């Protein structure tokens with residue numbers, strides 16, 4: 111445990127560093143039983159607790175509670191089992207995403223969900239955020255790769271959800287847990303689905319004059335019935351940042367680049383690869399590079415995977431936004447983001463999973479210049495409104511956490527939110543698991559959603575708000 115005030119400050123934020131709260135205590139359980147004991151102690155003392163994996167979350171999900179215990183899983187990093195015959199891996203929650211693939215590769219398997227943070231983020235964090243990655247277009251998000259979990263429920267009991275075999279009978283409680291952002295308990299063991307390494311992988315980098323052309327190429331590829339393992343786009347500003355940071359050597363003068371990767375049986379990949387190349391040219395690609403070997407493929411990906419951090423080279427501060435739109439709306443939404451950027455005098459770099467319409471606009475600002483942070487916040491919020499307007503979502507993969515709770519009522523009705531609260535209350539009637547996240551205001555479980563619409567005594571006292 112950490113109790114020293116200075117040391118506690120190490121854990122005051124996650125990857126979204128502008129929210130900071132120093133926790134009252136940090137605990138590092140080594141086992142599920144220790145983790146359960148920590149939660150039970152919290153329950154006995156009616157103290158809130160927040161789970162934390164590697165702290166790379168970008169929505170403030172692992173932001174501590176000032177009067178609460180932060181439960182860090184970094185001492186739970188054992189890969190218990192790699193079972194290629196069952197296509198399963200059993201891991202502790204602190205295990206780093208990429209380590210699962212490293213452990214499974216000698217047997218001819220890998221773990222498909224690949225967030226760009228995969229070298230450092232934990233499986234427990236991935237499960238809680240239902241994380242995605244470049245290759246989730248073809249293979250699905252974390253939820254498609256988690257078949258079972260042991261969790262410490264918010265009352266401190268150890269519970270198993272799902273199992274090793276697919277389709278456990280009864281309600282899909284595992285489905286509810288995945289993506290619940292630490293509000294339904296703490297995962298202490300996760301059973302993952304492993305995927306067979308593909309026979310062939312081929313990657314191309316296509317340069318276009320505009321994001322319109324690159325967006326059109328993306329739609330054309332999918333419309334042709336090809337489902338690439340990944341289709342990633344970067345615009346001119348994102349390319350400039352990546353060049354400054356990692357010298358990835360993308361074609362000069364490109365207004366947008368697409369990275370398209372196909373994998374699967376060699377004959378299928380070869381046939382589809384020709385189609386993809388032709389469709390990119392038809393959509394206006396002025397240069398196409400095909401990775402000759404693993405080293406060149408890694409160079410293509412280096413620019414993309416380093417893009418978030420690379421933006422630090424061209425701007426002292428930036429907001430990483432995360433939203434979803436229907437893929438076909440890409441060109442129009444990107445144009446409107448450009449218009450917002452011009453209107454507010456705030457630069458926006460775009461780097462995103464184009465194949466599934468998951469945008470990551472990076473809104474650049476300088477906190478030292480008065481008013482810039484506010485303008486960046488305005489543009490960032492307006493982009494989320496655009497996503498909703500086009501029938502998309504306020505988050506694709508980074509979660510709601512602390513940061514986006516305020517946007518939930520823009521996307522969901524009161525009844526929707528009440529129903530979600532009923533699920534949360536069923537797991538956590540005392541409201542101790544990661545309180546204050548996901549939902550705009552804390553609702554107490556004593557209040558039955560949808561019934562007590564009148565003022566609550568705590569609301570009247572200004573302590574809580576009923577929505």
Ligand SMILES: Cc1cc2nc3c(=O)[nH]c(=O)nc-3n(C[C@H](O)[C@H](O)[C@H](O)COP(=O)(O)OP(=O)(O)OC[C@H]3O[C@@H](n4cnc5c(N)ncnc54)[C@H](O)[C@@H]3O)c2cc1C
Pocket residue numbers: 124125160161162163164165166167168170171172183203224225226227230231232233234235236237238239240241242243244291292293295296297298418419507508544
């Ligand atoms: C450079 C960079 C690139 C990124 N790229 C991607 C990307 O491509 N795709 C993507 O989806 N995300 C991405 N992210 C976001 C982040 O890495 C993911 O959300 C990741 O899953 C968080 O894992 P973590 O271990 O850091 O979790 P944390 O940040 O520690 O926690 C995240 C949430 O999970 C909860 N949690 C953690 N462990 C547990 C547990 N054992 N049981 C229950 N709840 C738990 C926390 O309470 C919190 O709500 C990126 C982040 C960075 C910094």
